[in-house]
Amino acid sequence: MITGVPDESQVYLNGAFMRIGEAHVSVLDRGFIFGDGIYEVVPVYNGHAFRMKEHLDRLDRSLKALRIEPPFDRAGWIDLIEQLVARAAQPTCFVYLQITRGVAKRDHAFPTTPVVPTVFGMTTAFVPPGRAVRENGMTAIGIADERWLHCEIKSVSLLGNVLAKQQAVDAGADEVIQFRDGFLTEGSSTNIWVVKNGTLSGPPKNNLILEGIRYGLVAELAAEAGIPFEMRPIGQAEVAAADELLLTSATKEVLPIVTFDGQPVGTGRPGAVYAALRAAYDARIAAL
Secondary structure, rough: OEEEEOOEEEEEOEEEEEHHOOOOOOOOOOHHOOEEEEEEEEEOOOOEEEEEEHHHHHHHHHHHHHHHOOOHHHHHHHHHHHHHHHHOOOOOOEEEEEEEEOOOOOOOOOOOOOOOOOEEEEEEEEEOOHHHHHHHHHEEEEEEEOOOOOOOOOOOOOOOHHHHHHHHHHOOOOEEEEOOOOOOOOOOOOOEEEEEEEEEEEOOOOOOOHHHHHHHHHHHHHHHHOEEEEEEOOOOHHHHHOOOOEEOOOOOOEEEEEEEEEOOOOOOOHHHHHHHHHHHHHHHHHHH
């Protein structure tokens, strides 16, 4: 048994459903050899996928960036996700999709003969953030962003993110906040938001960050709650002086960061902007 993937859950691999232990990929798959592939994670609440269109839009963008021909059209992806959810051990879960360029002779250049992409899908258990972390918040440290320059692609090449996350673990923190040339980018697997004087700010969408699906959602929720919102370059000093810091991701939803580099953020407690966004986020989930 693989942690988080019960034996009774079925995974999808290249046209067939099977138990996780029965799924095998060639060692010459370019995803294994080069990290030549992309992935997507869709949260599912009570059997209902959340922001499905936005997740599939990003999947299409990532495939296009790697010049991998989409193995399915939109209806095909939706059908695959629905079949995975129907086979899941529980109705609240994540659907993980991974597409690589496929199996080919090891060569850095793209294969010159047609290659069939490898398509893998599975569900994993999802326990939404509980009351304690919502009320007490998370901790973060600042580090230099040393990843590559195409973070907008949701690539399976995640070594930079792995090393960043381990820095948080080694420091006893929950997450890192990364800076490139003195400006905020993102966490190891989260988007980071800054609140000052009631205004919510996030870094501009560009190649230095992965545009999380909650990126557009946060803008929508801020508008609904009457919270001023802007996307702009944010300096490291602004992050350190923030009234509130928030993080968002599919797994964390929206959560407050209450300490940064060992110092309290604002009052050291979750703030009013977080509370408004959290309530609005919960309302969206309840409406599924």
